[in-house]
Amino acid sequence: MDSVDLNVLRSVLEWRRAGQQVVLYSVVQTWGSAPRPPGAMLALRGDGVVIGSVSGGCIEDDLIARLQDGRLAKDGPPVQLITYGVTRDEAARFGLPCGGTLRLTEERVEDWAWVAQLLERCEAHEIVARELDLATGVVSLSGASKSDVVTFDGERLRAIYGPRWRLLLIGAGQLSRYVAQMARLLDFEVLICDPREEFVYGWEEQHGRFVPGMPDEAVLNIQTDERTAVVCLTHDPRLDDMALLTALNSNAFYIGALGSRVNSQKRRENLAALGLSADAIARLHGPIGLHIGSHTPSEIALSLLAEIVAIKNGVAPMQKKPLQVAAP
Template sequence: MTPETLAALRAARAARRVEVLATRLPDGAQLRLPDAAAPAALQAEAARAAARDESRIMDCDGESWFLHVHAPPPRLFIVGAVHVAQALAPMAATAGFAVTIIDPRRGYATAERFPEVTIEPRWPDEALRALAPDAHTAVVTLTHDSKLDDPALDLALRTDAFYVGALGSRKTQAARLERLAALGHGADAIARIHGPVGLPIGAVTVAEIAVSILAQLIAVRRNGRALPSATGGVVRSTHSRDGVPPEACPMSQDQGRLA
């Protein structure tokens, strides 16, 4: 691989552009696709591989090529620069998500609390409108403040985001869903919200809650919306013992804590 090819692949990733690196086997000659000058069969196969996000070897005019799909990372927008977000952001980044923290409250959304994380200080609806969640984006609200969470959820439900999650007890969740229904969201839209958020692993600490949220995000991304439970049944995200204890709100005391 030439340094120029490496630089181009990194630039495509930064620009959130899918590129396919075609490598001829066994000599290692390389092409970056799409490229109008490349053989038509190679271009067509590269487009198919890119659409499926699946790298593979193909034969083209008697030559063997490895088509390596370089897709940009999925995005995670976390609304609320709270304590759980401090645990979730680095875990999600390690798992390959491009993380953005959205919180207009300057005391929470600081670089000291979120080193190396993109911070978006606009109001959640304004920020999400600009960031335009797509089918490779997850949105998780963690503020417990309906003034911040509701506009974010309202906007997220109008996008193709593959995952929408909201931290909060079942009671909080029921009231939230009523407010979203009043904003005109139908039952199907509201059913997209994973809340209380996270897989039911009995999470108690901030880090454990972050693990349960990240695990659910990955499960939905890789397997679809419903998950098989340990007993062979199907657990929906509205399960009564999700990551956060149903009647408690473990984060309520953290709202005023800044470190």
């Protein structure tokens, strides 16, 4: 679930609590090259204010126009289906590339208690499914798993909310704070492990969740899986290597450690000396991130997350010159 869409729901809750009328649009099906995936959301307030996105912009303009010219029904069925881009000419009109087609639900948000409940459960790091019955407009919430996807059978829409990707940061220093902020925008659940108490101050507002114990224990305790990235940022090999020895034998899709090329070479040699296999060591990303000439903490964070997102999305990142590991 895109964090942009959670912000849409936060606005829906705020507007309804203030007595405003709200219509919620959700992408349920796409054909061709649609700009936004199923599940993407947009909320339209009664005075024409919008938040969120279901396309590149032109459809948003038409949704506002529906409110202003009276096409948006104020009674009747609580949920309707709207389709854009049925013909190639209409697709071009609404900026849908390659003749794409987009189908949306148009949902009047009357009983908004489910919005508050959903947001509360997401803030508690739960993954939640929202089922919308198109005939009645009734919404029900239930638990979901990381592998669940948006489904629509013509009668019910089932959308998934909450962080399904996780990022474990070893170290709570300045760089970790930048990484955490950006990762949250990319819809990662951010976990932090740092046994050094002096680095904990100020994390309350970063929306990261601390994992107690030493780094190797943290990797085990969170049950690291194929939707987890582990990044070591302490610059202290006693902490970073402790996590790496465990993480490199896990199913994490990305494992990286901060350091120069020279330090990354030394780290690989140390890990080999500690008995880690060559195959496991080959999984380590270091130096971390894509090469963008980064120097500042925010630039390094951007570089790191660009690499993580590329791998998450199945895109091969820019090639790096391989580091050789000396035989132990």
